[in-house]
Amino acid sequence: MKNALQMIKRWDIIITVLLLVISFIPVSIFSYQQAKVEATTENPEYVAVISSRNEEVKRVTLTGHKGTERLNIPEIECNPNTVELHNEEIRIESSTCPEQICVNTGYISKPGPAIVCLPHQVVITIETVGGGEDVDPLIISS
Template sequence: MKTAFHMIKPWDIIITIFLLILSLVPLSIFSFQQSKINAQMEDTEYVAVISVDGDELKRVKLTGHTGTEFLNIPEIKCTPKTVEIKDESIRIKSSTCPEQICVNTGYISKPGPSIICLPHRVVISVETIGGNIDDEVIISS
């Protein structure tokens, strides 16, 4: 064991510490960027946009929504009260389409993912209103 310590030189320790500190630089940069994004998102409101055949039918404000609400939209040819808004998220609760992909998508609450039902031509997406979020920023959840 003593022979191993004799092989370590002072510059080995200095270089090791320098490389250790250098490896933490990306973490600090990404943390700083994420804090800026979070600060911008505080003033942002989220709105769900429900479209059928490319025509916008309804806009529902998600920010600040509490409780559970079911929307009955006659243009959507699924089961009655198919769209569910729970707290600050939205989903298609049930559908008559064969594969149920829109139902299995689950809740969405932020821009990015969309709920799409191809047989009924329904698209539900979330948009932002207000705030200073750039279109180029990708937000992961």
């Protein structure tokens, strides 16, 4: 053990600490950006946009919605009553597609995630309306 400690030099420790500090820079930048986005969108109104085959079918205001409601949307082939609103969240409750990815996505309530049903070409996204300017989403690549 004593030989291993003698192999470590002062610059080895300095470089290791420096690399450790540098590794936290992306986390701090991302946190700063998220805080800035949240500060610019005070009291936003969220609207769910339901699209089928690249055409907007329906817009539903999520902000302030109370209770549970099933939407009747005949343009959606999977089932007309599959879209469910629960309080300020939306989801696809059931579908006839084989893998059920859209159903397993669950509820969404804020911009960012989307519900996509590829076999029936249905997309549900959430947009921000009012309460500040729309902020371009951050592109994160790895």
